[in-house]
Amino acid sequence: MAAENGTYVFAIVGANHPCRLAGLTGVGESGAPLRRLDAGSVVAIVSDAPPGLRAKRRDLLTHHRVLAQLSEQGPLLPMRFGVVAPNEKELDAELRREADHHLAMLAQLAGRVEMNVKLLPNEDVLVREAATEDAAVQELRGTVSPDREGQIQLGEAVAGAVKQRERADAERVLATLQPFASQTVEGPDVTGCALNAGFLVDRDNLAKFAERVTRLDAELGDRASLKCTGPIPAYSFVAT
Amino acid sequence: MTVSTQQRSIDRAPRSSSLYDVLELILDKGLVIDIYVRVSLVGIELITIDARIVIASVDTYLRFAEAVNRLDLTQSKDSKTLPEMVGSITEGGAGRKAKGALEGAAEAVSDAFTKGRGEEGEKKEKVRASRPTHTRRAREEEEG
Numbered sequence: 001m002a003a004e005n006g007t008y009v010f011a012i013v014g015a016n017h018p019c020r021l022a023g024l025t026g027v028g029e030s031g032a033p034l035r036r037l038d039a040g041s042v043v044a045i046v047s048d049a050p051p052g053l054r055a056k057r058r059d060l061l062t063h064h065r066v067l068a069q070l071s072e073q074g075p076l077l078p079m080r081f082g083v084v085a086p087n088e089k090e091l092d093a094e095l096r097r098e099a100d101h102h103l104a105m106l107a108q109l110a111g112r113v114e115m116n117v118k119l120l121p122n123e124d125v126l127v128r129e130a131a132t133e134d135a136a137v138q139e140l141r142g143t144v145s146p147d148r149e150g151q152i153q154l155g156e157a158v159a160g161a162v163k164q165r166e167r168a169d170a171e172r173v174l175a176t177l178q179p180f181a182s183q184t185v186e187g188p189d190v191t192g193c194a195l196n197a198g199f200l201v202d203r204d205n206l207a208k209f210a211e212r213v214t215r216l217d218a219e220l221g222d223r224a225s226l227k228c229t230g231p232i233p234a235y236s237f238v239a240t
Numbered sequence: 241m242t243v244s245t246q247q248r249s250i251d252r253a254p255r256s257s258s259l260y261d262v263l264e265l266i267l268d269k270g271l272v273i274d275i276y277v278r279v280s281l282v283g284i285e286l287i288t289i290d291a292r293i294v295i296a297s298v299d300t301y302l303r304f305a306e307a308v309n310r311l312d313l314t315q316s317k318d319s320k321t322l323p324e325m326v327g328s329i330t331e332g333g334a335g336r337k338a339k340g341a342l343e344g345a346a347e348a349v350s351d352a353f354t355k356g357r358g359e360e361g362e363k364k365e366k367v368r369a370s371r372p373t374h375t376r377r378a379r380e381e382e383e384g
Contacts, residue, residue: 009273012271055267057259060259060263060266060267061259063266064259064262064266077271078270078271079270079271079272079273080266080267080268080269080270080271080272081266081267081270083270083271083272083273085273091273094273098273116261116262116265118261127304127307127308127311128311130308131308131311137308141308141309148302151301151302151305151306151309152298152301152302152305154301154304154305154308154309155300155301155302155303155304155305155306155308156301156304158301158304158305158307158308159300159301159304162304187264187265187268187269188264188265188268188269190264196264198265198269227261229261229262232262232265233270235262235265235266235269235270236265236269238269238270238271
């Protein structure tokens with residue numbers, strides 16, 4: 001069937017990926033069937049794109065579910081949500097053009113998964129620390145005028161001191177977990193998180209990584225907590 | 241802390257809370273075949289903008305100042321001292337770490353999700369003012 005809305009691309013895998021697609025459907029209300037598009041040494045997992053595609057919860061979940069399941073079967077390059085090719089012919093040409101690049105990335109990811117770690121600071125604790133330990137805050141607290149200008153000045157100093165502490169904790173998390181990963185990247189800023197980092201971890205190393213995360217969370221005490229999600233498809237390690 | 245890792249069986253669908261935890265990666269990371277990104281998804285733009293609201297503002301500074309001014313440094317660390325800061329925290333119970341406030345943007349993302357669920361309405365959701373109302377964890381429990 002000619003896909004009038006284009007071809008939705010989920011992932012690119014090597015030709016030897018098993019591509020077991022049973023139980024999976026595409027994005028959109030009706031959930032078009034998935035299929036493999038063989039383009040020489042690489043394969044794209046695709047479906048017809050639905051009309052009026054938007055970033056709905058249902059479709060984001062579908063996208064993620066397809067990638068999560070396929071990445072358990074073998075290395076894959078996860079596409080960002082919403083990548084639609086005009087048609088299969090042009091996609092095929094693009095895949096063949098970029099095959100070497102894609103195969104090189106796939107080789108990097110073989111046997112590895114992404115673990116996402118978020119550092120969620122406890123502002124109560126950090127504000128208190130700023131008030132008791134930060135020299136600038138302490139001085140301003142005693143001397144600054146109670147009017148709006150003065151309070152903005154004080155608040156800015158507190159915000160700076162809190163931020164400094166958050167960053168120190170973030171660096172600690174990175175330094176502690178980096179030895180367990182072959183690559184590390186800081187992800188997009190997320191509100192409420194002092195750190196949002198992706199770690200590319202060998203599957204063989206996952207237990208040790210998770211154990212270290214758990215211990216680090218305990219070590220951070222009431223200053224912050226860690227939230228670790230994974231294994232997930234290596235979204236953060238497929239630089240375009 | 242949550243480690244939703246190891247034990248997850250291979251074929252089990254990700255839970256909604258884990259979707260929330262990787263939302264920014266699905267929307268912002270991942271491979272793009274640039275010449276083929278034809279669909280400009282209104283929803284995506286809105287959500288990513290929401291998630292990136294920078295909250296360092298005068299209002300924030302004023303809240304911090306108020307929080308510090310109200311601190312009684314003779315109190316023990318465990319006591320609740322910053323009711324304004326944490327907003328209407330709904331989580332409780334022993335052993336839970338209270339999360340910081342200022343998560344309005346996170347809620348806006350969550351709202352966009354909720355509203356987008358199942359209906360075809362094309363209305364743009366307005367970016368909410370960044371007033372803390374729920375913590376991240378509380379929101380997840382509602383969704384979970």
